[in-house]
Amino acid sequence: MLGDFEFRIQSASNDSIVMLGKKHNSKIVMIPMAENSWSDYYNKIVDIENNMNAQKYALNIDGVILKGTRSFNELVFTDPETNADIEMPIIVTPTGYELYKPIEYKGKTIAGFTYSEDELYKCSSDNSITLTKVYPTLPELIVSNAWYVAISNVGKFGLPYFNYANAGATNASEQIYAIIFGKYTLSEPVFGLTFYSYDGAKAWGGAYGFNYKIKSEDEITLEYNNKNYVNGDYYKNYNYHYMTAPFGLTNAARTFKLTTDNKKNPSYIIMTDESNENNVIKLVSSPVYFPFTK
Numbered sequence: 001m002l003g004d005f006e007f008r009i010q011s012a013s014n015d016s017i018v019m020l021g022k023k024h025n026s027k028i029v030m031i032p033m034a035e036n037s038w039s040d041y042y043n044k045i046v047d048i049e050n051n052m053n054a055q056k057y058a059l060n061i062d063g064v065i066l067k068g069t070r071s072f073n074e075l076v077f078t079d080p081e082t083n084a085d086i087e088m089p090i091i092v093t094p095t096g097y098e099l100y101k102p103i104e105y106k107g108k109t110i111a112g113f114t115y116s117e118d119e120l121y122k123c124s125s126d127n128s129i130t131l132t133k134v135y136p137t138l139p140e141l142i143v144s145n146a147w148y149v150a151i152s153n154v155g156k157f158g159l160p161y162f163n164y165a166n167a168g169a170t171n172a173s174e175q176i177y178a179i180i181f182g183k184y185t186l187s188e189p190v191f192g193l194t195f196y197s198y199d200g201a202k203a204w205g206g207a208y209g210f211n212y213k214i215k216s217e218d219e220i221t222l223e224y225n226n227k228n229y230v231n232g233d234y235y236k237n238y239n240y241h242y243m244t245a246p247f248g249l250t251n252a253a254r255t256f257k258l259t260t261d262n263k264k265n266p267s268y269i270i271m272t273d274e275s276n277e278n279n280v281i282k283l284v285s286s287p288v289y290f291p292f293t294k
């Protein structure tokens with residue numbers, strides 16, 4: 001990434017220290033901060049990071065909307081005319097995002113974005129340009145993230161299916177270490193139900209693939225597609241695949257109504273089967289280990 005970790009000091013004074021990278025000539029200018037100001041400065045940056053960070057963004061330039069994402073400390077937008085990527089490396093500051101270097105687009109200069117509580121972030125070099133966060137819908141959150149299952153969050157319809165799997169783990173002299181629904185990577189990214197089974201020394205992973213259809217902003221249809229990954233086939237011998245039934249059977253899809261505590265930043269998503277009110281599964285964002293004890 002053209003970074004440097006060894007530097008030659010070019011100059012040093014009470015006002016600044018200037019250093020130049022030995023490998024890529026990266027220039028760093030360090031200036032002193034006011035005494036006892038570091039913690040306040042750092043806390044402000046943490047607040048900005050927490051408040052401005054998002055998976056998706058929309059950049060409005062004279063009514064033209066560019067869709068974008070953030071990966072680490074880089075915003076990447078797609079030019080709607082050329083479909084080319086517009087990369088914007090950023091620095092998080094106490095007032096917002098500052099671009100590492102200003103960029104030119106359609107005769108406009110973009111140097112950064114200033115934080116605002118209304119989540120309309122104006123360009124620091126041109127107030128006519130705005131950046132806004134785009135919140136994914138609940139179905140989009142399910143299909144693009146990993147969510148965890150605890151047995152205490154499974155309704156009475158699904159409970160027997162999970163208990164079959166738990167009994168199978170006991171017969172294998174193992175414990176189910178984690179149950180994950182959504183998009184998760186074992187040997188490859190898979191959407192479906194992923195599990196880890198612990199034998200006392202190692203946790204073995206497997207997954208059962210699902211097809212999905214986003215029906216509305218708060219509805220999703222799920223169907224087990226009978227594709228098994230890593231150790232999925234092996235653990236069918238111990239009934240682990242029974243855990244797929246409450247989510248959706250092969251050729252017998254289930255449609256769920258989704259609710260949450262916070263649509264902008266959910267800590268959980270509750271799935272309620274629209275054809276069976278007793279089939280309720282609560283997915284949580286925080287990892288749950290040994291789910292049959294939770």
